Amino acid sequence: MWRKDNGAYQEGVTGETLQTNGRYSVTSLFKVKTSEWRRSNFTCAVKHASLKSDSTPLLKTVARELDKPCLEVTLKPPRVREMFINNQAVLDCDITGEDQATVTNATVTWTVDGTEMKSGVNTPSGAEQVGLRYRKTSSLTLTQTDWFDGKWVQCSVQERFDKLPIKKDIRMGQESKAPPTLLIRPPTDTETEGRTDVTLVCLVTGFSPSDIYIMWRKDNGAYQEGVTGETLQTNGRYSVTSLFTVKTSEWHTSNFTCAVKHASLKSDSTPLLKTVARELDKPCLEVTLKPPRVREMFIDNQAVLDCDITGAEQAAVEGATVTWTVDGTEIKSGVNTPSGAKWVGHLYRKTSSLTLTQTDWFDGKRVQCSVQQSSDKPPINKDISMGQGSKAPPTLLIRPPTDTETEGRTDVTLVCLVTGFSPSDIYIMWRKDNGAYQEGVTGETLQTNGRYSVTSLFTVKTSEWHTSNFTCTVKHASMNSDSTPLLKTVARELDKPCLEVTLKPPRVREMFINNQAVLDCDITGAEQAAVTMATVTWIVNGAEMKSGVNTSSVAKQVGHLYRKTSTLTLRQTDWFDGKLVQCSVQQSSDKPPINKDIRMGQKNSESPTVLILTPTEKELNGKSNLTLACVVTGTSLRDVYTMWRVGAGEHQEGVTGQPLRGTDGTYSITSLLRITREEWKKQSFTCAVKHSTTENLSAPVQATVSREMVQCRDSQSGFSKSCNEEGEEDDELGSLWSTASWFVILFLCTVIYSVILSLIKVLQLNWSKSHCKNVLLQLQF
Numbered sequence: 001m002w003r004k005d006n007g008a009y010q011e012g013v014t015g016e017t018l019q020t021n022g023r024y025s026v027t028s029l030f031k032v033k034t035s036e037w038r039r040s041n042f043t044c045a046v047k048h049a050s051l052k053s054d055s056t057p058l059l060k061t062v063a064r065e066l067d068k069p070c071l072e073v074t075l076k077p078p079r080v081r082e083m084f085i086n087n088q089a090v091l092d093c094d095i096t097g098e099d100q101a102t103v104t105n106a107t108v109t110w111t112v113d114g115t116e117m118k119s120g121v122n123t124p125s126g127a128e129q130v131g132l133r134y135r136k137t138s139s140l141t142l143t144q145t146d147w148f149d150g151k152w153v154q155c156s157v158q159e160r161f162d163k164l165p166i167k168k169d170i171r172m173g174q175e176s177k178a179p180p181t182l183l184i185r186p187p188t189d190t191e192t193e194g195r196t197d198v199t200l201v202c203l204v205t206g207f208s209p210s211d212i213y214i215m216w217r218k219d220n221g222a223y224q225e226g227v228t229g230e231t232l233q234t235n236g237r238y239s240v241t242s243l244f245t246v247k248t249s250e251w252h253t254s255n256f257t258c259a260v261k262h263a264s265l266k267s268d269s270t271p272l273l274k275t276v277a278r279e280l281d282k283p284c285l286e287v288t289l290k291p292p293r294v295r296e297m298f299i300d301n302q303a304v305l306d307c308d309i310t311g312a313e314q315a316a317v318e319g320a321t322v323t324w325t326v327d328g329t330e331i332k333s334g335v336n337t338p339s340g341a342k343w344v345g346h347l348y349r350k351t352s353s354l355t356l357t358q359t360d361w362f363d364g365k366r367v368q369c370s371v372q373q374s375s376d377k378p379p380i381n382k383d384i385s386m387g388q389g390s391k392a393p394p395t396l397l398i399r400p401p402t403d404t405e406t407e408g409r410t411d412v413t414l415v416c417l418v419t420g421f422s423p424s425d426i427y428i429m430w431r432k433d434n435g436a437y438q439e440g441v442t443g444e445t446l447q448t449n450g451r452y453s454v455t456s457l458f459t460v461k462t463s464e465w466h467t468s469n470f471t472c473t474v475k476h477a478s479m480n481s482d483s484t485p486l487l488k489t490v491a492r493e494l495d496k497p498c499l500e501v502t503l504k505p506p507r508v509r510e511m512f513i514n515n516q517a518v519l520d521c522d523i524t525g526a527e528q529a530a531v532t533m534a535t536v537t538w539i540v541n542g543a544e545m546k547s548g549v550n551t552s553s554v555a556k557q558v559g560h561l562y563r564k565t566s567t568l569t570l571r572q573t574d575w576f577d578g579k580l581v582q583c584s585v586q587q588s589s590d591k592p593p594i595n596k597d598i599r600m601g602q603k604n605s606e607s608p609t610v611l612i613l614t615p616t617e618k619e620l621n622g623k624s625n626l627t628l629a630c631v632v633t634g635t636s637l638r639d640v641y642t643m644w645r646v647g648a649g650e651h652q653e654g655v656t657g658q659p660l661r662g663t664d665g666t667y668s669i670t671s672l673l674r675i676t677r678e679e680w681k682k683q684s685f686t687c688a689v690k691h692s693t694t695e696n697l698s699a700p701v702q703a704t705v706s707r708e709m710v711q712c713r714d715s716q717s718g719f720s721k722s723c724n725e726e727g728e729e730d731d732e733l734g735s736l737w738s739t740a741s742w743f744v745i746l747f748l749c750t751v752i753y754s755v756i757l758s759l760i761k762v763l764q765l766n767w768s769k770s771h772c773k774n775v776l777l778q779l780q781f
Contacts, residue, residue: 173209
């Protein structure tokens with residue numbers, strides 16, 4: 001909640017809680033008058049289960065700064081031109097402000113890796129007006145090597161002695177280095193026809209880190225800048241596109257080179273180059289090898305692949321010969337190549353097809369279409385195969401239209417969501433009742449955490465939707481090739497409306513003002529009568545509650561749905577003690593109740609044990625970073641809080657997984673801490689654990705490890721007695737390293753499962769208003 005000065009608490013607008021690496025975050029907005037902001041203080045106050053229930057809230061106060069005008073400082077990356085022309089990294093530090101004297105008098109200090117720089121610095125004495133503001137720019141010139149080596153550059157601007165300096169830092173990205181690959185896409189003759197200018201496209205891919213510098217050259221002339229877009233990241237590698245526009249007459253007579261400088265190249269070497277010129281030996285052919293047709297996959301259990309050959313000249317297309325190979329062996333049977341080419345749009349095309357058994361395709365055999373245009377040119381080869389990642393079967397979920405969506409419409413669209421499969425190749429068709437297979441509109445496959453998902457749409461007449469069943473059918477490599485497809489059938493539900501129940505955690509206001517836990521149970525549905533007639537029962541620790549319950553008698557319309565809310569008021573102590581609260585909603589006598597549970601974590605009298613697992617020196621060989629694993633074991637770990645401490649420093653969070661149950665009935669939680677090799681050499685590392693039952697003022701349960709302790713553990717017998725004694729304990733830790741590895745693997749599996757489950761739950765929330773029963777069954781499955 002919020003407070004103005006020392007006034008009463010007021011609610012702001014608090015968003016949804018977000019989870020990242022096992023921790024949560026949320027944003028609260030508070031709108032005030034500008035006149036109040038100029039003369040008052042404002043405090044954000046927070047209560048949380050980690051604080052004492054009777055303590056004051058956690059506070060953060062802010063007020064308007066009255067010492068304007070201030071300066072704005074921008075530190076820019078090196079200029080591209082100087083990087084190419086002079087092999088130098090020239091960085092600009094822009095100082096802007098509304099007051100000319102303030103900008104002029106500001107002093108600039110440059111530091112590189114903590115050392116102040118005197119040489120290579122150029123700071124003007126005056127400020128120039130740019131628009132409505134004043135600006136001056138200080139520049140620092142470094143060698144290209146200093147920048148590519150990742151040195152840390154800082155521009156520190158001092159406005160006046162009674163203010164802290166404004167500091168801006170920049171450095172070359174320090175990810176693992178991977179060199180770029182260059183590809184130039186030249187304009188075709190069709191694109192240049194009738195135009196005075198043409199644009200060349202240089203695609204630079206696969207590099208790391210992200211900093212890259214691109215320029216162009218015509219023949220052997222001077223470097224020129226193009227228009228370079230933003231760098232994009234995919235799977236830890238980066239890509240960027242640079243455009244260069246030239247006269248069409250120049251394109252017909254000259255060569256053009258895309259030049260790239262990057263940290264993965266030697267700093268004193270020439271740039272990486274890619275040159276292109278207008279091809280004069282046209283016409284050439286374009287070859288496209290398509291994946292198997294969906295229809296034949298379902299109807300004939302065959303994989304039919306098409307190889308399209310297109311070109312501007314009919315003779316070139318018709319004269320091209322096609323050779324098919326499967327796993328390196330030339331195929332003669334099942335091949336169909338026409339002798340003539342057809343005119344399609346502005347090009348000629350012929351299509352060669354290869355028919356395989358469905359089993360050959362699902363087994364991942366590599367298929368190649370090789371097209372030979374003429375004897376003096378190399379063949380154009382195109383390859384394709386079924387993806388061969390670990391096989392995971394798909395899950396099907398159909399989202400039918402609601403009655404509101406069908407009202408007054410002649411057509412409706414069914415949505416089949418296919419998730420959780422691997423590899424990515426999948427084939428989807430639809431059926432009405434027991435009729436013939438029909439194709440829908442299937443989107444692109446998307447990847448999340450190593451699994452794939454895709455959506456298929458199928459549009460039908462509203463009259464058909466009211467009277468027929470519709471089935472989404474799927475074929476995938478994870479299934480037996482001779483088995484029937486995976487099926488999911490849907491029909492219009494006639495027993496509507498159904499209800500959706502949401503049990504929310506305690507409200508913030510009552511937790512602050514009244515030290516009470518007030519929980520809301522929202523009941524929503526498409527029909528007002530069904531929501532109004534629903535009865536609500538509150539149960540705490542198995543006992544039905546009569547007092548503290550307030551249930552609305554009538555449902556109100558909210559958007560396209562009706563809603564009523566029942567509330568239960570508890571003491572704050574009851575909530576923090578972990579009592580189980582249930583909201584049970586009964587729609588009608590012939591349906592089971594909808595039950596929703598919530599609770600604060602339960603207490604347990606037994607303290608957990610803590611062990612830290614470390615890699616061996618052999619496993620660390622050649623690595624700059626390592627991971628420590630803290631394994632916390634106990635009989636109940638629902639509420640356990642784990643943090644790390646490096647040396648005598650402050651506590652910091654690691655990456656903590658979910659509790660995992662062992663065969664002996666105990667639970668384990670693994671927390672990982674990523675550190676550098678240098679830290680491992682110099683520091684000790686402590687894993688500190690507080691369990692839900694520990695007193696607030698008591699010391700946490702903890703374990704400590706250091707490199708010296710591990711070296712002592714791994715030493716041969718014959719060392720000092722103290723070393724051997726410590727070694728006995730460390731050997732016990734080391735013997736559990738393989739166990740910790742399994743904990744880490746199980747933790748990662750839990751994260752992947754949580755992501756998939758969250759996706760399905762989101763779909764449930766959106767679709768359950770019209771399809772509650774169907775979706776609930778899917779989630780339970």
